[in-house]
Amino acid sequence: MITSKHLDRLSPPKQRSKVERYGVALLGALSLLGIAATVWLGLWVTPPDVNMGQLVRLVYVHPPVAWVAYLAFGVAAAASIAYLWKRTRSPFWDRVAGASAEIGVVFCALTLISGSIWGRPTWGVWWTWDARLTSTALLFVLFLGYLALRKVPGNPEARYKRSAIAALIAFLDVPVDHFSVLWWHTLHQPPTVLDAGLTPHIHGIMAWTLLLGFCSFTLGFAWLLVQRYRVESMRQQLDEESLTASLAERRAEADATADAEADAPTSTRPPVGTIAR
């Protein structure tokens, strides 16, 4: 964990422009306001559903959270492709992929939890092994594995490359997860918004509240991505500077020892060619 003590050791960070600073702050503020408005509209303004009654209110949170998980894994996969492609290869893309995958794992966990909370009163069960739920759980575990793989020590370039390949393999589960409700028999309902004909099955203020939820959580993802990327950049800078400083200290110690040996009186040393008796 990076503390203020560690940060003091870092070389001064590159001065960020005003646009960058205020832009990121605005992103966070808009996201918070949007999520607050979604909660207010979802809980107090929108009507109950004709079938679900008050249980419908989780629709304003669960699908946007799942969407952010997909988006985050998509960004991780795109950044991994950018790293693997020689023309764009840079540690920047590895950091983006790692940061995005971490956010994706958190939102995937939230998707599983909110879905379970919604499933108990509507379906009658907390969990069932249908294709949608199973593939979502698999997606969560696959990206947990990806995050673990990123921690395996080794040559940085080899580490970045194997992580990028792992992210692409894990991402293959995203389309399977999304289309599972159309490809197989599932207890989970088909898509409400992103169906084959892109025709929403929700209307009026319910649809607008859902749209606001999607936009707000997406802004929240963008803000989290920027912050997580910064933390990762500082951690890497700290690692590099700590190693460089330690090496410099050891070199100085080695030089001092060599100088001391050179300055030592020759009488203490046995003459060359003599045999001690």
Added chain:
Amino acid sequence: MPGNADAARLLPGAAAMSAHRRSMVRKLVVVGVVLAGAIGFLLFKGIGSALNYYETVSQAVASRAQLGSSTFRLEGKVVPGTLHETASAVDFALESNGVKQDIVDHGSPPQLFRPGVHVVLVGHFQGLNFVSDRIMVKHSANYIAEHPNRVAHQSAPSRSRARGAGNHQPPA
């Protein structure tokens, strides 16, 4: 950036770092094995259950001989007018593609269970009936406002009150 070999030779804790590295690799191998086990379990459950999560009533009735008395999931729509509650069970008919099946359920139906909804039951054939012990409600992707004009109804009286006309009717 200095190379790893250079670092290992010059740093005082090079041996300790190497031991730490080995310990970390060991931990990661354990994590990897656990994750691989989790993935294997999920794939096993997926192949075994998720890909053929349920049989519709028409499919199950058509392959009744093969299904025998084995436990499986059955999907269909609760036929309106067939629902009867007794002290220990709920009886109703389930329908899909024009094929009906009589059901006897001994579980506790979820709160959204009612005539006309699609359900998935867990149970087996017994005589002429399908006996289940769990009902799961399969709701649609459609969300429809219960009172589409609720906001208009609620805001109209408040506007009326503002104008001094207080004799509004509550929304239906």
